[in-house]
Amino acid sequence: xxxxxFLPLLGYTKVERRMDFSxxxxxxxxxxxxxxxxxxxxxxxxxxxxxxxAKLYDxxxxxxxxxxxxxAYRSGIGNNVNFAKSLFDEVIERGDCVVxxxxxxxxxxNISHAILKANLIGLLGGSKLPKDxxxxxxxxxxxxxxxxxxxxxxxxxxxxxHICDVETFRTxxxxxxxxxxxDHGIPxxxxxSGLFANISMLGLDxxxxxxxxxxxxxxxxxxxxxxxxxxxxxxxxxxxxxxxQALLEHHLAINEKKTCTSHVQQVGTMQTVTGDDLQYLGFxxxxxxxxxxPGSMTxxxxxxxxxxxxxxxxxxxxxxxxxxxxxxxxxxRFTHWGDDRNFVQYVYKASEIMKSPEMKRQLRRHVPIFDxxxxxxxxKYYGV
Numbered sequence: 001x002x003x004x005x006f007l008p009l010l011g012y013t014k015v016e017r018r019m020d021f022s023x024x025x026x027x028x029x030x031x032x033x034x035x036x037x038x039x040x041x042x043x044x045x046x047x048x049x050x051x052x053x054a055k056l057y058d059x060x061x062x063x064x065x066x067x068x069x070x071x072a073y074r075s076g077i078g079n080n081v082n083f084a085k086s087l088f089d090e091v092i093e094r095g096d097c098v099v100x101x102x103x104x105x106x107x108x109x110n111i112s113h114a115i116l117k118a119n120l121i122g123l124l125g126g127s128k129l130p131k132d133x134x135x136x137x138x139x140x141x142x143x144x145x146x147x148x149x150x151x152x153x154x155x156x157x158x159x160x161x162h163i164c165d166v167e168t169f170r171t172x173x174x175x176x177x178x179x180x181x182x183d184h185g186i187p188x189x190x191x192x193s194g195l196f197a198n199i200s201m202l203g204l205d206x207x208x209x210x211x212x213x214x215x216x217x218x219x220x221x222x223x224x225x226x227x228x229x230x231x232x233x234x235x236x237x238x239x240x241x242x243x244x245q246a247l248l249e250h251h252l253a254i255n256e257k258k259t260c261t262s263h264v265q266q267v268g269t270m271q272t273v274t275g276d277d278l279q280y281l282g283f284x285x286x287x288x289x290x291x292x293x294p295g296s297m298t299x300x301x302x303x304x305x306x307x308x309x310x311x312x313x314x315x316x317x318x319x320x321x322x323x324x325x326x327x328x329x330x331x332x333r334f335t336h337w338g339d340d341r342n343f344v345q346y347v348y349k350a351s352e353i354m355k356s357p358e359m360k361r362q363l364r365r366h367v368p369i370f371d372x373x374x375x376x377x378x379x380k381y382y383g384v
Contacts, residue, residue, distance in 0.1 A: 008144035009036040036187035046191040072223040073194030080281040081350045095266035098230040103258035107224035109185045112251045116200040150176045290356040304334040312377040322382040
């Protein structure tokens with residue numbers, strides 16, 4: 001392994017269409033992520049190493065009492081729905097409390113190589129990284145990559161199984177290789193990326209968990225999303241200063257624009273939420289109901305309309321007759337008749353897990369909206 005030659009990562013920019021509701025009117029606020037993924041053989045190697053490392057990491061979490069604190073990039077502990085429910089259940093049980101939700105700015109881009117390496121050595125044991133792990137660490141810290149945009153003119157359409165032959169790589173692709181030369185930042189998209197990110201945060205997670213536990217509150221982190229629950233509003237300022245400083249020591253910073261502080265008060269048998277909306281992992285709690293975040297609903301309907309338009313437009317371009325278009329394909333993607341992986345089924349399952357029938361009612365119009373968009377696009381492209 002120490003002498004293996006790894007291929008450069010393949011990079012592209014993933015744009016997530018999001019809505020910003022902070023102003024007077026909703027506005028598009030697309031979020032860009034720089035994705036870098038490995039070739040098949042390299043990815044398989046990273047996966048094998050990730051499986052072994054995950055066992056050591058999980059054991060270390062248990063030893064430090066952090067098993068229920070770190071939520072992302074771990075198998076067998078639940079999903080976003082379970083994690084959001086856990087937070088909301090805690091808030092409901094506490095009655096009066098303050099919840100602060102933070103977003104770590106450009107998390108993967110700012111992970112310290114020195115801290116990651118030190119924590120990795122601590123997990124693996126010894127005074128330095130073994131030669132095979134050193135090679136992998138170097139490949140994922142000072143990584144090399146080629147972007148899809150640069151590759152396109154050289155190799156044409158990028159195929160899933162094989163991008164180019166060895167000669168083309170040597171003569172045409174090698175000059176396109178870029179190198180990440182900073183002392184911080186790891187690629188998003190490899191089998192080790194999420195685990196490396198978690199390992200780099202071991203010290204911070206332990207510190208923040210201890211601070212919040214001493215206050216009688218709680219700390220939980222899902223990748224770059226942090227949720228803090230305080231029993232008393234008077235505790236917030238000093239604790240936030242300490243956690244902000246701990247992040248700075250890890251060369252990380254809070255995205256102030258995304259910081260939300262929600263004051264929860266018990267009023268009889270109900271709760272009220274003042275200040276910022278209490279949002280976590282795509283769900284909201286207003287003191288009475290747990291709902292899907294409005295932005296997620298907006299994004300879903302925009303994706304549905306765009307998907308139907310592209311599907312019918314593509315069929316027309318291929319010469320498919322109007323009566324031969326397979327409507328069941330978009331139905332499977334955008335309605336409750338689809339498979340378990342689509343958004344509607346995800347919301348339906350979340351509704352059951354969280355015992356919130358209001359979630360299902362948020363989607364009560366999704367079939368009529370689908371039908372109207374289908375009819376509109378059929379008229380536009382087929383005149384029917």
